[in-house]
Amino acid sequence: MCRHLAYVGPPVALGELLLRPAHSLEHQSWAPDTQVSGVVNADGFGVGWYADGDPVPARYRRAGPIWGDLGFRDLARVVRTRALLAAVRGATLPGADKEAAAAPFAADRWLFSHNGAVPGWPGSLAPVAATLPAAELLALEARTDSALVWALVLHRLRAGDAPDRALADTVREVAEAAPGARLNLLLTDGQVVAATTWGDSLCFSAAPGRTVVASEPYDDDPGWTAVPDRTVLLASRTDVSLTPLKEPSP
Numbered sequence: 001m002c003r004h005l006a007y008v009g010p011p012v013a014l015g016e017l018l019l020r021p022a023h024s025l026e027h028q029s030w031a032p033d034t035q036v037s038g039v040v041n042a043d044g045f046g047v048g049w050y051a052d053g054d055p056v057p058a059r060y061r062r063a064g065p066i067w068g069d070l071g072f073r074d075l076a077r078v079v080r081t082r083a084l085l086a087a088v089r090g091a092t093l094p095g096a097d098k099e100a101a102a103a104p105f106a107a108d109r110w111l112f113s114h115n116g117a118v119p120g121w122p123g124s125l126a127p128v129a130a131t132l133p134a135a136e137l138l139a140l141e142a143r144t145d146s147a148l149v150w151a152l153v154l155h156r157l158r159a160g161d162a163p164d165r166a167l168a169d170t171v172r173e174v175a176e177a178a179p180g181a182r183l184n185l186l187l188t189d190g191q192v193v194a195a196t197t198w199g200d201s202l203c204f205s206a207a208p209g210r211t212v213v214a215s216e217p218y219d220d221d222p223g224w225t226a227v228p229d230r231t232v233l234l235a236s237r238t239d240v241s242l243t244p245l246k247e248p249s250p
Contacts, residue, residue, distance in 0.1 A: 002103065003028040003041055004087035004113040004186050005218070006193045008237050009210025014047060015076035018066075018086050021218040026066050029088035034201040034216045041065070043091035044102030048111040049081035050190035055109045057085075057190065063098040083190040085111040092117040097142035105141060105150040109189045112153060114146035115200055115215055116182030121145040124178040128152065149174060153187065163187050163194035164234040168245055171196050171232075176248035186213065195233040196245060202227040204240055211235045 005025050007017055018025045023033070029041040046061035062069055066088050087103035103113035118125060125148055129137060132155055140147045149170060156166035171183045175198065182199030193213050195202055203224045205212045213235060217224040227233055230245045 002087050002089050002113065002115040003032055003215040004085070004103065004115050004184075005212065005214040006083075006085045006111075006186055006188045006195070007210070007212050008083045008188065008191065008193060008235070009212075011080045011082055013077060014049065014079050014081065014084065014086075015073070017084070017212070017218070018047065019073065019076055022220070023216070023218050025086055025088055025214075025218065028216065028218075029066050032216065041088040041090040044089040044099055045069075045087065046089075046099075046102040046104050047076075047084055047086035048104040048106055049079065049084040052082070055190065057104075057106055057109070057111050059104060059106055059111075061099045061102040061104075063102065083188060085113060085186060085188050087113040087115075087186075092121065092145055097144065101142035101144045101147065103146065105147065107154050108158075110154065110157060111188050112150045113186045114149050115184040115186070116198070118145035118149070118174060118178045118181045118183075120178055122148075125174065128173060128177045149183070149185070153185065163189070163192060164232050164243070167194050167196050168232045168243075171198050171245060172248045184215070191236065193233070193235045195227075195235075197227050197229050197231045197233075198245065199229070202231075202233070204233065204235060206235070206240050209237050211237060211240060 042065040045066040048057040048059040104111040152170045184200045185196045187194045
């Protein structure tokens, strides 16, 4: 299980979103309000962000808990960005690949995170994994359910799918192979944010020129809106749309 957050909007310091709020992502890593499985997210964390004029995001990831990384506090105080994706990790299985298993995963202009777990991993997804080209399987960054889910999403993105469709089709494919999977996915290219709810919480806060999508609110502002389960979200700096996700066919 994880907690994650994505932002698009005016320039903001990383710490203003991830550390400073009363119920920040850092606070959620040990005291989440809405997590349905597990409590402490101490198995790594990461943040990816975009610099003006560069479509390829930078990342900072570590294998330990976010609260124990004093260097990140300095980084978060001075780095400003118009878009980011961050996550704190509670591992489905312990000991897998250290910081390589920490979200956000990245490729091309994309950042990705998975909040949830796939039951029966890895056997339950063996038939799904077999649909990917061998080169893509060999390029997996980590031996985790999240890394494989990311490979499935990325394969669709590179085939030309829109981000919301890539997430929705991946969720249905994985849920059919592994009933009971929790698949809250989060994706950004620095311009739009796509997300799914499938077994866990998600919300968004939209104001003129900026949108935040998160596992749970980081403050008490009444502007947060809960996203219903079985939904795909697509957001920009100015718009948020919600579309129901259909269950896979029996």
